[in-house]
Amino acid sequence: MKLKSLIAAASIAALSASGAGADGHGGKVKVGMITTLSGGGAGLGIDVRDGFMLAAKGNEMLELVIEDDQRKPDIAVQLADKMIQSEKVDVLTGIIWSNLAMAVVPAATAQGKFYLSPNAGPSALAGKGCSPFYFNVSWQNDAFNEAAGGWANDNGIEKVFLMAPNYPAGQDMIAGFKRFYKGAVTEEVYTKLGQTDYAAEIAQMRASDADTIYFFLPGGMGISFMKQYAGSGVEKNVMGPAFSFDQGILGAIGDAALGVKNTAHWSKDLDVPGNADFVAAFQAEYDRLPSLYAAQGYDTALLLISAMGKADVKDAEAFRAALKEADFQSVRGDFAFGENQHPIHDIYMREVVKEGDVVTNKIIGVAAEDHTDVYGADCKM
Amino acid sequence: MSTILLIEQVLNGLQSGVMLFLMAAGLTLIFGVMGLINLAHGSLYMIGAFAAAAVAGATGSFVLALIAALAAAAAAGALVELLVIRRLYDRDHLDQVLATFALILIFSEGTRFVFGSFPLFLDVPAALSGPITLPGGIQYPLYRLVIIAVGLAVAAGLFLLIARTRIGIQIRAGEADREMIAALGIDIGRLYTLVFALGAALAGLAGALVGAIQSVQVGMGEPVLILAFVVIVIGGIGSIKGALIGALLVGLTDTLGGVLLPVLFSSFMDASVATSVGSSLASMSIYILMAGVLLFKPTGLFGEA
Secondary structure: HHHHHHHHHHHHHHHHHHHOOOOOOOOOEEEEEOOOOOOOHHHHHHHHHHHHHHHOOOOOOOEEEEEEEEHHHHHHHHHHHHHHHHHOOOOOOOOOOHHHHHHHHHHHHOOOOOOEEOOOOHHHHHHHOOOOOEEEEEOOOOOOHHHHHHHHHHHOOEEEEEEEEEOHHHHHHHHHHHHHHEEEEEEEEOOOOOOOOOHHHHHHHHOOOOOOOOEEEOOOOHHHHHHHHHOOOOEEEEEEEEEHHOOOHHHHHHHHHOOEEEEEOOOOOOOOOOOHHHHHHHHHHHHHOOOOHHHHHHHHHHHHHHOOOOOOOOOHHHHHHHHHOOOEEEEEOOOOEEEEEEEEEEEEEEEEEEEEEEEEEEEEEEEEEEEEOOHHHHHHO | OOOOHHHHHHHHHHHHHHHHHHHHOOOOOOOOHHHOOOOOHHHHHHHHHHHHHHHHHHHOHHHHHHHHHHHHHHHHHHHHHHHHHHHHHHOOOHHHHHHHHHHHHHHHHHHHHHHHHEEEOOOOOOHHHHEEEEOOOOOEEEHHHHHHHHHHHHHHHHHHHHHHHHHHHHHHHHHHHHHHHHHHHOOOHHHHHHHHHHHHHHHHHHHHHHHHOOEEEOOOHHHHHHHHHHHHHHHOOOHHHHHHHHHHHHHHHHOOOHHHHHHHHHOOOOHHHHHHHHHHHHHHHHHHHHHHHHHHOOOOOOOOO
16 A cells, blocks of 8 residues: 555656646556457567557556457457456557457447557448547558559559458458449459468469459468469569558568558658657667557557546546547657547558568558548447 | 369369378378377478478578478477377377367467567578469469479378388278287387377478468468368378378369359359359358268268278
8 A cells, every 4th residue: 555655656746747747637547458469460469569568668657457369359358348347447459350349349438448449440430330439540441442442543553353351351441442443343352261372363363354463361361372472473563451561471471572562551661750769769679670550559559648648537528538639749640530530641552672681661652641431421429 | 264274273273182181191190090189280280381481591491491390390299299199099089189279279379489479481492483384375383383293292102101111011000900019019109109200290391381382370270270170081081092082172172162163153143242152152162072072971982980
């Protein structure tokens, strides 16, 4: 007890010293992070966690509890219950996958807990299922694809071969691309989720008269496809959302990914205030290049800290207003929340290049300015 | 659908079939000789791929990488047999499934602990990369042709080993009657370790060969393991010949089903509906094949009752 009050006294002293708590705002905030830290998708969760911790480093007002969901919806739900009921967290964050988010977020926000999404933006949560307590700091699932569709129109791409795994996020991504793209679609192929051999699809691409392959294959599926595509001798342009070409997996694809165009809201060479510092600090702390997931984790923590400086988390209405202001310098540049509390931000086109021995991304243009999702119209808060 | 595309798809089916055979051969040998269900077989495949990626990264030599994959998987197999599996032979199949499932988790997290959470890089050697032109103007990746050749060579070697050598006689005798060959003075413990290491080495080789064109990551073995079980059920549990025929059937059905079914459906339905119905049905095709085979031959194509 003595120790606790000592710490409290110390943190109040620290606060008044920094001036943030001078008007009585900004009590301690307890954050529960549920993310994927084991199994095949662990790289994404680890990057989100590390990015978040980098921004929150040394902040004594922010208490963080981290748990591993093993990419399983049932475990994520259990963890969320535990965090809300016994840990008494104020804010939840961390989930990587759309299906896990759908299992956890509606229940958590219904109990009056804030949820900040550092990755994944299923359309259901952006439209009818939106909530005053749900803030998406990453992207709505369709965003990168819509931007890519628009970019294709402006860059002389006329015939596209589409490919994605046969599951809801795969279909959403392809639908997002087609929403903006005006050219012809020669083939639309849905593969098995978790498929590792794409020889059959590559043969179809060879026979197709499409000029560009557009695909969404997250994680290991994308690695397998790109390696096999590079060895096949098929020479069409390749494009996709950034998920298959992020820093965490580019090392495993190697030179086979060079020249691929991919859309993202962030890149390590993006010239906006704070980004270069973020990249340098991340490298110094973790000895690897940050990925887009790390940038999202970092932004999530910055947003939370900005709101903590303005309002007390116990005052839900004020805290929500503070979050919605998005008064922080995002490493992706301009950032604002739309009415449905999803991002309004620029989406860039990146190209995979080699810098020395490292395969990485370079920005080649803006694919969509101030992009926002189409589902906000259905959101009634 | 042009003939060239069809031939290319048949080659793809063959290639995935022979790789499945390498997995299924070990699985079926282990089940046939020791009566053990080994769920951790997929982990040995993963160990082969990681060992190959690590050695290829350090030395740049693909041949050394393959040798490392064989050695690492065989060593892991022998070690697991001596430490864990040995205690399971007399136990119920459910105990074996539980224990080997635990091994999957231990191997997966162990690999993640050693190599980290990000997928590793393993590329096709430069000499084998790129496509070559086959008679008839078909462009086909050279590496996949090499995989087919290696797989068929290993299959031939395995048949010779089982049919012509002393070890092979012991393996066949072990399948027929375990107690009797022990009574005849053959060191059954040593034979079991050897068979397990051989099965593991085949899985490791498959992991390394396939790892060069797929993603080397934790958990890569489990999807293949499921297919390998389908193969040995179709081929008849314990039969190497059945594993080969079953693997080729599964490889061809899986590949050709994925390509032909959507085309077939689009001849009488709307294109977008045909694509989704066709691809859903294609994912089921190998299980439908398995059910069909079991309906007519309940012990599999070459299984003994």
